[in-house]
Amino acid sequence: MTRPRAFMQVDVFSHTPYRGNPVAVVLDGTDLTDDQMQQVARWTNLTETTFVLPPTTPDADYRLRIFTPTRELPFAGHPTLGSAHAWLENGGIPHTPDLIIQECTAGLIKVRRDASTLAFASPPLIRDGPIDEPYLTEIITAFGITHDDVLAHQWVDNGPGWAVIRLRTAAEVLALTPDLSHIPTAMIGALGAYPTGSEHAYELRTFAPGAGVPEDPICGSMTAAIAHWLTPTAPTTYKVSQGHHLHAQAPSK
Known part of the structure; x- marks a missing residue:
């Protein structure tokens, strides 16, 4: 926890500064424990904090873990886009130009880059139907x-x-x-x-x-x-x- 780690805070879903949804991105989550990641997420006190890790599959460009102040999420939208932006800004090069593949608990998420815009393909629903x-x-x-x-x-x-x-x-x-x-x-x-x-x-x-x-x-x-x-x-x-x-x-x- 004490060694320096690259960190960015990204304002997502807005062309106007401070009008979007911020996400904290730790660009090197290697060797952090689950408890340490959760501690950082509580400290940032944002809706989500993410940790970029090496992928476990050759199909992915990186692996992402996503934490709220209280728990880990298998997938979330603005953390996906904000983390992809931070990864690219810090020298990340996708296997396929203009297509970033993010590995997370929900699976492999495709993030398309078009000029200055990023867009993700939503993972399939794991539950649907009327609310009980x-x-x-x-x-x-x-x-x-x-x-x-x-x-x-x-x-x-x-x-x-x-x-x-x-x-x-x-x-x-x-x-x-x-x-x-x-x-x-x-x-x-x-x-x-x-x-x-x-x-x-x-x-x-x-x-x-x-x-x-x-x-x-x-x-x-x-x-x-x-x-x-x-x-x-x-x-x-x-x-x-x-x-x-x-x-x-x-x-x-």
């Missing part, structure tokens, strides 16, 4: 709404444990003031549509008390997971607005 009724009732209670307010609900777990409820409007999502003490282990999102013709198609808020994060400013893994759910009905490309309550008003595609 007891858990749904807990969420509804925590959100201070009724069953009639919920248009739809779904497990959209691509690693972190996400589920999501859909409300009628973006305004209803923005008005939520959840009492997370009712759902202390939850990883839950709320989605609502903007009127037709608006700049954004949906407003999304993600609450992750189960990972020690009351509300995530901009959540790439949840956005990607919801895209799996919405694919049959959503346009090929749409914008999701996130982070109004945490002053990170950058859209994610």
Whole structure:
């Protein structure tokens, strides 16, 4: 822990400084124990801290471990993009030009580089289908709404444990003031549509008390997971607005 290690903090999902979602990246996690990694993640006190390691498979460019202040995640969106950026900035050269392969607990994640933009291919869902009724009732209670307010609900777990409820409007999502003490282990999102013709198609808020994060400013893994759910009905490309309550008003595609 005492030897020098390269470290970056990357602001993800925003063209404006300090308006995105920051991730701490330790570019050499070699020989750190699980407990030491968790200690560093508690110290940074960001939604996620990552550790870059040598890959265990020749198909990957590097291996990544992702920690919240309280636990390790098998996959997360903005840490994937922020870590890929930090790895490239610090001299990383992918096996295939403009395609970075990240190894993590969720598997091999493809990250495409196009000019100055990075985009990841979402891993497959490991759980889908409607939320079970007891858990749904807990969420509804925590959100201070009724069953009639919920248009739809779904497990959209691509690693972190996400589920999501859909409300009628973006305004209803923005008005939520959840009492997370009712759902202390939850990883839950709320989605609502903007009127037709608006700049954004949906407003999304993600609450992750189960990972020690009351509300995530901009959540790439949840956005990607919801895209799996919405694919049959959503346009090929749409914008999701996130982070109004945490002053990170950058859209994610």
